[in-house]
Amino acid sequence: MPDVLEASPYDALLLLSFGGPEGPDDVVPFLENVTRGRGIPKERLKEVGQHYFLFGGVSPINDQNRALLDALRKDFAEHGLELPVYWGNRNWAPYLTDTLREMVRDGRRRILVLATSAYASYSGCRQYRENLADALAALEAEGLELPKIDKLRHYFNHPGFVEPMVDGVVRSLAELPDEVREGAHIAFCTHSIPNSAADTSGPVEEHGDGGAYVRQHLDVAQVIADAVRERTGSDHPWQLVYQSRSGAPHIPWLEPDICDHLEERHAAGVPAVVMAPIGFVSDHMEVLYDLDTEATAKAEELGLPVRRSATVGADPRFAAAVRDLVMERAADERGQEVAPCALGALGASHNLCPVGCCPARAPRPAAAGADSPYA
């Protein structure tokens, strides 16, 4: 029997994710959920719908979250951590509000949230906190007693998130044809967001110049590039690039786009590129379509050899990292001294999003932060 690990005061972990369609009939209602009130052009929605239909109307994200749930439960059980794990989504069943209601009915009073987004930004952090506030408001209206909810810190620089990605890049380099491997560049890929959202990402003191969003990605990219050099003995030049842009064309979003980047690298004589999707936790539709389909087709058209490296998905090292993050936060909450684990130059991210962190265009209540009305 392993020693029993103490997660108190927490009595449950909630995996909070995006959700995705599970068949052709789900695609349009899913996209309506995603884009409600967000001003995305109709043309873009039609196009994104086609990406899903290309894969039978099924996003892989839900099965990937089921696999992560299994990995978390297995890791917790093996290490004597008796913490039930639940799952709820922003945009598709199981919906967050339904899961939270079930948690309250099960008597959960102190809930820790793991969002499937590793970085600071409105879309990756505050929007999930708004979803939590909406769910709490719904339960309050039903007369239920509300639990206290905290969110785990950004884990982009946790070794259990970084190391599987290092392995992935090393593997992708090995898969490239021998004659182009040595000269290959690495394109670290993440979701583009509006420049204005990037500049205001993270705590107020980090705003400007792409904010915490860009800084965190650059930090982890450097860590991965250094580790890859150590493992392979060769220095592969790298750049942070973006994908999956939506929104109106006249609004500036983070650039360059991966497809433009491949064109530019090819023109500059770079013999091959590894696309490393560090901005994503699993190989969901943004990876399958935007990188494996669209960017790979662009590379084929150019005659540029490319490989796409793996995301962490349900890697046991990621599950172990989550356990470590839970234990760290629980100890901190109990007032004990903790030494947070983080690679790179930035250090461990804050536990509690301060006031003004990743602001929304139109302010709305957000839970699990210093400005939560449900503290």
Ligand SMILES: CC1=C(CCC(=O)O)c2cc3nc(cc4[nH]c(cc5[nH]c(cc1n2)c(C)c5CCC(=O)O)c(CCC(=O)O)c4C)C(CCC(=O)O)=C3C
């Ligand atoms: C930063 C970021 C992440 C990474 C962090 C995280 O993972 O949270 C992410 C993840 C994801 N985005 C996803 C899907 C979509 N995102 C959209 C739209 C948008 N994403 C944005 C940002 C992000 N998105 C933004 C600024 C918009 C514009 C509209 C708005 O301000 O909200 C749209 C609408 C159509 C379109 O315009 O593309 C869809 C369908 C899926 C599910 C994939 C699947 O089904 O497998 C996942 C994991």
Ligand SMILES: [Fe+2]
């Ligand atoms: Fe998105």
